[in-house]
Amino acid sequence: MAAAVTATRTAAAQLRRIQAVTDAALSSLDLDAMLAELLDRTREVLDADTAAIMLLDPSGTELVATAAAGLEDEVRLGIRVPVGEGFTGRIAATARPMILDHVDPGNVFSPVLLDQHLISMAGVPMLDQDEVIGVLYVGRRRQGTFTGEDVEVLRLVADRASLATRAQLRRLDRAATLALQRSLLPARPAPLPGLDLAARYLPGQQVGVGGDWYDAFRLPSGHTGLVIGDVAGSGLAAAVIMGRIRSALRAYALEDDDPAEVLARLDRKIQLFEPGALATAAYVVIPPAGDVMHLSLAGHLPPVYAGPGAPARPVDTRPDLPLGVFPDAPRRTYTLPFPTGATLLLYTDGLVERRDRVIDDGIAELARTVAGSSALEICNAAVGLAGDQAVSDDIAILAVLRTGSLLG
Amino acid sequence: MTQLSITTDHQAExxxxxxxxxxxxxSRTRLQAALAEAIEAGRPVVVDLSGLTFMDSTGIAVLTNARRAAGEAGVPLTVTEATGTVERILEMTGVRQFLSGEWPQR
Structure with a gap:
């Protein structure tokens, strides 16, 4: 009896030690050190020889060894386990704890577990709300199966580890997304003869940095390309796809001067290499001679155009399907006037979309607002529209004023 | 912000x-799951938007992806009854006809 009471007290004290580690670590930046410490103490508390964490990779199909105590080889060798296979893979697939009394090649996937001569194991899923983000597991080199109480301790540790991992991943995701966005979207587009350009990118309050982009370039043929686009989704995943779509569009722009053809090729590439991704884009090509522009819309909102001295209005066009929706969707190119003194504003939906009004009203308001004698003034006027209320989506804006001949 | 409500009714046809x-x-993840389940059931799927008051580009992506997945599974999927601001969003993103079934499904 006395021994049992002592054991319980010791267990409680040990749990408090685990909690102390995680509480302190949640506010620290060094996730690796925190997980190492946490696994070390877990090993002690459960009288185990090894303790390790595998996290689900971004594809969601494989677990990757991420942190370990007594099982460092798994991390060093970058062991990966397909979800559904082996011990940890099955825990990830079922989102349920599992106890293994006898480790053999038939029930584990990682060769390191066999090399380490582990005999019994126990593991639990690491959860973010209801979604599995990884697996925490312990092992012993001697007989003595893990109990339901051990699993409860593991669950507690897993909760703490999940919380810290999630917080860290979000920080990393945000920092990486911002860095990517900054590298791809220069604050000031490179100057092009005959055009005054200004651009702005604003992260959304709800989605943060997302998949919006703008681009402006002069092609060897003398044509000028202007792009605005929006990859659905948010965070690093959307920004990475945006980066690939943006450079693919540039590559196809080099091959053809027809916007519809460029978007058709881009669409084909997205269908094949970015399945499930959806993007809208407006692509404008201004030929070196003449007073026109060619425009194709892939599910994108109409740009706002103002002729010299005339009021601004959305261009009268119909959008074709967004990119990534349907193979070989038909696409049209519109040819519209674009003489010296005319302005064009390309923007993404975050600028005009509000929950409490029809989108046409937002576009009409934008057209009323857009005025100015330079691209920067026009850009600032458009941004002002976003400033007066909470905007949840991210916003990209590209303002263009034609100042003269593009042949410069 | 109004939460999205999803009601699935398994009718005979x-x-x-x-x-x-x-x-x-x-609400993306919940809707994706609900639509995947509906397609899995094997009968034609009708997505009724009559109660929807707002949708952003995320919604467009979920609906167009579901239509494609349904096409690959050989299950007809149509999106109907969009009104007001939602109908305008479908129109202005060029997907209204595609989702309403006026396109060949493959």
């Missing part, structure tokens, strides 16, 4: 998924 409220990034 079709599985009707009725949406109400606002569809955005926050």
């Amino acid at each position: 079709a599985t009707v998924v009725a949406l109400a409220g606002e569809l955005d990034l926050g």
Whole structure:
């Protein structure tokens, strides 16, 4: 009896030690050190020889060894386990704890577990709300199966580890997304003869940095390309796809001067290499001679155009399907006037979309607002529209004023 | 912000998924799961948007992806009854006809 009471007290004290580690670590930046410490103490508390964490990779199909105590080889060798296979893979697939009394090649996937001569194991899923983000597991080199109480301790540790991992991943995701966005979207587009350009990118309050982009370039043929686009989704995943779509569009722009053809090729590439991704884009090509522009819309909102001295209005066009929706969707190119003194504003939906009004009203308001004698003034006027209320989506804006001949 | 409500009705000839409220990034995962389940049932799927008051580009992506997945599974999927601001969003993103079944499905 006395021994049992002592054991319980010791267990409680040990749990408090685990909690102390995680509480302190949640506010620290060094996730690796925190997980190492946490696994070390877990090993002690459960009288185990090894303790390790595998996290689900971004594809969601494989677990990757991420942190370990007594099982460092798994991390060093970058062991990966397909979800559904082996011990940890099955825990990830079922989102349920599992106890293994006898480790053999038939029930584990990682060769390191066999090399380490582990005999019994126990593991639990690491959860973010209801979604599995990884697996925490312990092992012993001697007989003595893990109990339901051990699993409860593991669950507690897993909760703490999940919380810290999630917080860290979000920080990393945000920092990486911002860095990517900054590298791809220069604050000031490179100057092009005959055009005054200004651009702005604003992260959304709800989605943060997302998949919006703008681009402006002069092609060897003398044509000028202007792009605005929006990859659905948010965070690093959307920004990475945006980066690939943006450079693919540039590559196809080099091959053809027809916007519809460029978007058709881009669409084909997205269908094949970015399945499930959806993007809208407006692509404008201004030929070196003449007073026109060619425009194709892939599910994108109409740009706002103002002729010299005339009021601004959305261009009268119909959008074709967004990119990534349907193979070989038909696409049209519109040819519209674009003489010296005319302005064009390309923007993404975050600028005009509000929950409490029809989108046409937002576009009409934008057209009323857009005025100015330079691209920067026009850009600032458009941004002002976003400033007066909470905007949840991210916003990209590209303002263009034609100042003269593009042949410069 | 109004939460998205999803009601699935397994009728004899079709599985009707009725949406109400606002569809955005926050409700994406739930809707994806509900539509995948409806397609799995094998009967034609009708997505009824009559109760939907707002949808952003995330919603467009979920609906167009579901239509494609349905096409690959050989299950007809049509999106119907969009009104007001939601109908305008479908129109202005060029997907209204595609989702309403006026396109060949493959």
